[in-house]
Amino acid sequence: MRQAGRYLPEYRELKAKSSFLEMVKTPALAMEVTLQPLRRFPGLDAAILFSDILVIPEALGQPYAFRDTGGIEMQYALETRAQVENLAPADAIPDRLSYVAETLALLRRELDGQRALLGFGGSPWTLATYMVEGGSSDDFERIKLLFYTDRALFDALLEKLTAALIAYFRMQIAAGADAIQIFDSWGGIVAGADYEAASLRWIREIVAALPAGFPMILYAKGTGSHLIDQTFTGARVLSVDWTVDLRAARACVPKSIALQGNLDPLLMQTTPAIVAREARRIMESVRGENGHIFNLGHGVTPRAKIECMESLVDTVTHWQ
Numbered sequence: 001m002r003q004a005g006r007y008l009p010e011y012r013e014l015k016a017k018s019s020f021l022e023m024v025k026t027p028a029l030a031m032e033v034t035l036q037p038l039r040r041f042p043g044l045d046a047a048i049l050f051s052d053i054l055v056i057p058e059a060l061g062q063p064y065a066f067r068d069t070g071g072i073e074m075q076y077a078l079e080t081r082a083q084v085e086n087l088a089p090a091d092a093i094p095d096r097l098s099y100v101a102e103t104l105a106l107l108r109r110e111l112d113g114q115r116a117l118l119g120f121g122g123s124p125w126t127l128a129t130y131m132v133e134g135g136s137s138d139d140f141e142r143i144k145l146l147f148y149t150d151r152a153l154f155d156a157l158l159e160k161l162t163a164a165l166i167a168y169f170r171m172q173i174a175a176g177a178d179a180i181q182i183f184d185s186w187g188g189i190v191a192g193a194d195y196e197a198a199s200l201r202w203i204r205e206i207v208a209a210l211p212a213g214f215p216m217i218l219y220a221k222g223t224g225s226h227l228i229d230q231t232f233t234g235a236r237v238l239s240v241d242w243t244v245d246l247r248a249a250r251a252c253v254p255k256s257i258a259l260q261g262n263l264d265p266l267l268m269q270t271t272p273a274i275v276a277r278e279a280r281r282i283m284e285s286v287r288g289e290n291g292h293i294f295n296l297g298h299g300v301t302p303r304a305k306i307e308c309m310e311s312l313v314d315t316v317t318h319w320q
Ligand code: CP3
Pocket: 001, 002, 003, 004, 005, 006, 015, 020, 048, 049, 050, 051, 052, 053, 054, 066, 070, 071, 072, 120, 183, 185, 299
């Protein structure tokens, strides 16, 4: 999940000098922001590339910005076949996103094998929601109407995104990512019976196109009821949000697949003692089981407290 961001004073300091996208696109700055949480919390065992899922739409020709009131604003909302056809082809991706490869290569050298390096990207469905809605959305009306009323156009868009993500992830693997996390942040807003057609089949296609056995992590918020289906994507790790009962999930997911996540990120706004209690509760619920990667059930929020993060890392690294 996101571990960099506004809750860190050192991030706010850099952000006062450069915009978010400048930081993302300048490899030395992106490396610095990636490393900030690791310096502050030395117990963290993985670095997650500082970037954004929306660099893919941008590279395809649909730029974005942050609204002053919070949320994302795409430069336009995608709605016609001509607009889908006008998106750049997948083979333009490695060149347009070469700054991501450069950042990963810098990080790989800097981490020197001491910590895992995670790359990431959005799922085709989650990216399509931003592209068709024209930004962050409350009701997801446009993307759902497209899915229900013009499946051919929907599929054409998702095919383009899938091809772009395959090229993007191949580039990240070549640049030194140890594992890649796919964020299906909006997988949970799809009608249950449509989750396969709207999201899961495209994720499966991506995983199948990458080197066999490369560790892919799938995070799909609000999709606890699809956990079994997700085990067939080829992902080696399923990252679950806080609404999932971890013990029940562990009991039904094959042992060959690790689970990750589960702590409610809001807890980082409480107290160190409450964080320690809740982190222990999660670990106790799967005591004796292998294959759990401790993580939040979503990204660290801007109002998270440093002392809560410290308590979390301390509790998890000292648990026995
Ligand atoms: O540790 C890390 O920083 C990892 C890098 C990372 C970011 N975004 C940086 C970021 C990762 C893995 C993401 C993923 C991402 N980006 C997702 C999927 C995960 C999720 O949160 O569900 C999504 C949906 C996005 C798109 C996006 N980027 C949103 C919705 C926002 C928040 C906009 C708002 O209203 O503030 C961002 C901004 C963003 N991406 C920040 C960071 C650190 C915050 C920027 C800031 O506040 O300065």
